Amino acid sequence: MSLLLRRTNSPTTNHHHPPTTTTITFTTATQVEVIQSILNCLKSGHIQKAASILFDFPLPFPHSLYAHFFRHCRSPKSIAAAHKVEFHLVATTRNPPIFLRNRALEAYAKCSSLHDAQELFDEMPQRDGGSWNALITAYSRLRYPDEAISLFLWMNKDGVRANNITFASVLGSCADVYELSLSQQVHGLVVKFGFSSNVIIGSALVDVYAKCGIMVYARRMFHEIPRPNAVTWNVIVRRYLDVGDAKEAVLLFTRMFSDGVKPLNFTFSNALVACSSMHALEEGMQIHGGVVKWGLHEDTVVSSSLINMYVKCGELENGFRVFHQLGSKDLVCWTCIVSGYAMSGKTWDARKLFDQMPVRNVISWNAMLAGYTRFFKWSEALDFVCLMLDTVKDLDHVTLGLMINVSAGLLDHEMGKQLHGFVYRHGFHSNLMVGNAILDMYGKCGNLNSARVWFNLMSNWRDRVSWNALLASCGLHHSSEQTLTMFSEMQWEAKPSKYTFGTLLAACANTYSLHLGKQIHGFIIRHEFQIDSVIRTALIYMYCKCYCLEYAVEILKGAVSRDVIMWNTLILGCCHNHRGRDALELFGIMEAEGIKPDRVTFEGILLACVEEGLVEFGTQCFESMSNEYGVLPWLEHYGCMIELYSRHGYMDELESFMKTMTIEPTLPMLERALDACQKNDSPILGKWIAKKIHEFEH
Incomplete structure (x- = not known):
């Protein structure tokens, strides 16, 4: 048949321009062929070609074809095709049905074009519940919660009844903005319209109550769902993890199995993260067994969580084994294992793995740099920073914070100032983490004036970490009076933490200010701050440094549980007070309590032996x-032994010790031993040491 039709050569989103006129002759057989050709293109993923074929045929097609086409428009790359299909529908059909316009609206939303979706919605001559649902879902899915909520309120005002999809979407938006009051009102509508047993809406209610911090309501809603599905379980496990109740998250995860629900890979991941946070190795290994049983050991989301769990629980070898057994390793898994080695102090192994990474991003670089800074390997960190600046284009706030930490560690004020300028030029100056790093850098580099100026500039966004950094700077540079003055000012703006008191007490210890230290101790007691292990250790350190050992002992006695750090602080404090015998007595009590000594403990014991002349015991x-x-000797232990033999004239033992040392002695060690040789008339050993010193200097 011959038809006179209008057709445009290049459609746009503005459908008000009349298409050019042309005469085309088609047959019914031709239309069937065109439909089949379009379907073949859609099936093979050639959506743009399918749209061009559709657009070149200016006759109306069956509604099912348009609906099918719109369902294939589901990414931003498909937006042009969606425009063509909608234009063809409007151009060839006088009054397209509402359901097809709704499909077009959904297509625009899936293509992430909210502008087109809103414009189509506004132009629709008629709308139904599906139209509202499609647009609300679009705003909710694309993370525009305020717009989604406003649309829902408008819809409700117009008397349009919501369905289960609408309720789930608006509850998701309420969760995004922590809107508890509206969530409860929506909950009431859910009950009113009979959707209480709907598992999707039930899951959304669990999520919104949990995100709003009402875990009691969230748990109650969870138990009211007749048959929670895997998504519901994942929500409740994740939310317990988010509120810091890792133990309950793991318990709920294990209950899934008794209820016959197969966990999602994300649920396995969340449970493993929970194990990591509480160092629950046994539970983590049991979950690992479940991972293998359900065939998820090749899933990169689960595998990266497994690696992280083993690393956090101190099982680095098991973490590497999981990594090594992965057939396909993605960027996240590589970054996890590099971070694990770096943050465990094995920076050499971490760097070796880092260099093997096929692809890196800024997070990978940050993970490696964080390992260097955590263990004060400043020269390696500086070399790595230089390499990073030559390689990575887009630095983030974490990178800058770490770089500023490197300049602080090196006491490189000039480098710190340059980084501060970079931070300003690139708009990172209002980032709190970066700001606090700058403050810490100025303090450690001794530029208290710049630290105070920057602290004042941070007045709109600083926190108690900022205050602690400034307090630490003053304490570090022996300005204890100023430290206490600032502490008084701090209380108008931020609540002190245990780290604040630790900083203040360290400042008193460094300046031997017993009177001020007692004032801070009294403040802690008067204001009923909990005296935990951190504050108790700081108090012991302050009293020891201020030559008030009896008070330090009383502080230790008052502890319900005494850890090795607390004991070490007092043992070293005894040595500082020239009370070596007391240090050895404390060591005996410590062992009797079942506390395992570490390298710091042995440093204190050896110092006590030096003080008391106990050469054989040392x-x-x-x-x-x-x-x-099982404690390997460190440099300070070798130094103590050389001092022990040198001070007390045990020259044969000194010679034997120095010639069998497993590490090379440092220059101060050699000089101390040479001084002993001269005082105790040991020319042979002295000659050997002098030769070593000559080699050292040349």
Whole structure:
């Protein structure tokens, strides 16, 4: 048949321009062929070609074809095709049905074009519940919660009844903005319209109550769902993890199995994260068994969580085994294992893995740099920073914070100032983490004036970490009076933390200000702050440094549980007060309480032996470190032994010790031993040491 039709050569989103006129002859057989050709293109993923074929045929097609076409428009790349299909529908059909316009609206939303979706919605001569649902869902899915909520209120005002999809979407938007009051009103409508047993809406209610911090309501809603599905379980596990109740998250995860629900890969991941946060290795290993059983060991989301769990629980080898057994390793898994080695102090191994990474992003670089800074390897960190600046284009606030930490560690004020300028030029100056790093850098580099100026500039966004950094700077540079004055000012703006008191007490210890230290101790007691292990250790340190050992002992006695750090602080404090015998007595009590000594403990014991002249006992302690306690000697332990033999004239033992050391002695060690040789008339050993010193200097 011959038809006179209008057709445009290039459609746009503005459908008000009349298409050019042309005469085309088609047959019914031709239309069937065109439909089949369009369907073939859609099936093979050639959506633009399908749209062009459709647009070149200016006759109306069956509604099912338009609906099918719109369903294939589901990414931003498909937006042009969606425009063509909608234009063809409007151009060839006088009054397109509402359901097809709704499909077009959904297509625009899936293509992430809310502008087109809203414009179509506004131009629709008639709308139904599906139209409202499509637009509300679009705004909710694309994270525009305020707009989604406003549309829902408008819809409700117009008397249009919501369905289960609408309720789920608006509850999701309420969760995004923590809108508890409206969520409860929507909950009332859910009950009124008979959707209480709907698992999708039930899951959304669990989520919104949990995000609003009402876990009691969330748990109640969870138990009211007749048959929670895997998504529902994932929501409740995740929300318990978010509020810091990792134990309950793991318990709920294990209940899924008894209820016959197969966890999602994200649920496995969340449960493993919960195990990581509470260092629950046994539970994590059980979950690992479930991962293998359900065949998820190749899933990169689950595998990265497994690696992280083993690393956090101190099982680095098991984490590497999981990584090594992965057939396909993505960027997240690579970054997890690099971070694990770096943050465990094995930076050499971490760097080796980092260099093997096929692809890196800024997070990978940050993970490696964080390992260097955590263990104060400043020269390696600086080299890495230089390499990073030559390689990575887009630095983030974490990178800048770490770089500023490097300049602080190196006490490189000039580098810190340059980084501060970079921060300003690139708009990172209002980032709190970066701002606090700058403050800490100025303080450690001794530029208290710049630290105070920057602190004042941070007045609109600083927090108690900022205050702690400034307090630490003053304490570090022996300005204890100013430290206490600032502490008084701090209380108008931020609540002190245990780290605040630790900083204040360290400032008093560094300046031997016993009177001020007692004032802070009294403040802690008067204001009923909990004296935990951090504050108790800081108090012991302050009293020891201020030569008030009896108070330090009383503080230790008052502890319900005493950890190794607390004992070490008091043992070293005894040495500082020239009370070596008391330090050794404390060591005996510590062992009796079942506290395992570490390298710091043995440093204190060896210093006590030096103080009291207990050469034989000191030798026994040094030998027992690795033989009985599994503690490898560090540089400071070798230094203590050289001091022990040198001070008390045990020259034969000194010679034997120095010639069998497993590490090279430092220049101060050699100089101390040479001084002993001169005082105790040991020319042979002195000659050997002098030669070592010559080699050291040249």
